[in-house]
Amino acid sequence: QVQLVESGGGVVQPGRSLRLSCAASGFTFSNYGMHWVRQAPGKWLEWVAIIWYDGTDKYYADSVKGRFTISRDNSKNTLYLQMNSLRAEDTAVYYCARGLSTSGSDYWGLGTLVTVSS
Amino acid sequence: EIVLTQSPATLSLPPGERATLSCRASQRISRYLAWYQQKPGQAPRLLIYDASNRATGIPARFSGSGSGTDFTLTISSLEPEDFAMYYCQMRSNWPPAYTFGQGTKLEI
Numbered sequence: 001q002v003q004l005v006e007s008g009g010g011v012v013q014p015g016r017s018l019r020l021s022c023a024a025s026g027f028t029f030s031n032y033g034m035h036w037v038r039q040a041p042g043k044w045l046e047w048v049a050i051i052w053y054d055g056t057d058k059y060y061a062d063s064v065k066g067r068f069t070i071s072r073d074n075s076k077n078t079l080y081l082q083m084n085s086l087r088a089e090d091t092a093v094y095y096c097a098r099g100l101s102t103s104g105s106d107y108w109g110l111g112t113l114v115t116v117s118s
Numbered sequence: 119e120i121v122l123t124q125s126p127a128t129l130s131l132p133p134g135e136r137a138t139l140s141c142r143a144s145q146r147i148s149r150y151l152a153w154y155q156q157k158p159g160q161a162p163r164l165l166i167y168d169a170s171n172r173a174t175g176i177p178a179r180f181s182g183s184g185s186g187t188d189f190t191l192t193i194s195s196l197e198p199e200d201f202a203m204y205y206c207q208m209r210s211n212w213p214p215a216y217t218f219g220q221g222t223k224l225e226i
Contacts, residue, residue, distance in 0.1 A: 035216065037162075037218075044205065044218055044219070044220045044221045045154075045156075045162060045205055045207070045218040045221075046218060047207070047215070047216040047217065047218060050214060050216065059213055059214045059215065061215065062119075095161055095162075097162075100167055102150050102167065102168050102209070103149075103150035103151055103152045103167050103168050103169075103207070103208070103209045104152030104154075104164050104166075104167030104168075104173070104207070105152075105162075105164060106164045106167075106173055106174070108161035108162055108163075109161065110161055111161060
């Protein structure tokens with residue numbers, strides 16, 4: 001069955017960096033675009049970034065552009081999110097999700113919590 | 119930037135009733151609109167994609183409709199497990215961005 005498992009979250013000071021990983025299994029990872037979506041405590045969902053199935057194109061929300069980098073290693077079935085210059089407002093649960101070709105994400109991981117605090 | 123506005127913010131209904139949730143876009147968008155259900159402490163669950171297509175395994179009581187700027191999620195007869203948060207999400211054409219609405223809380 002399809003599984004997405006995020007890791008790498010934790011507590012980090014403002015201005016520091018963190019890298020999240022998402023291990024995929026149960027499907028042909030290299031056939032799908034992948035998203036990162038986050039949710040601050042008690043808030044709504046916020047789309048963060050998408051990477052095309054082959055890694056050729058990447059797009060970001062304005063709130064993270066220039067600070068976050070999405071990448072993937074199709075040989076390892078793994079998605080990444082490199083987060084630099086972290087701010088308090090980046091505190092959230094970060095989910096990875098498998099994208100459908102048109103709209104929607106049909107499988108989601110359980111999320112990993114990132115807390116930015118001094 | 120296209121903004122999605124969901125209404126109402128909270129909808130209170132008894133089991134067995136029909137629920138109608140609205141998602142309005144600030145500009146005309148394609149039919150690339152999805153609906154999700156989220157329960158506390160859980161990841162979102164895809165219900166509807168491309169405005170009106172039910173995702174795999176989603177009960178027939180969930181339906182989506184709409185085009186242009188106005189989209190609707192309808193739950194024909196509420197079951198106890200349907201009480202949750204609901205989000206819409208659109209995909210803009212270029213550059214690709216996947217904006218979420220702020221959600222509707224469906225409560226008993």
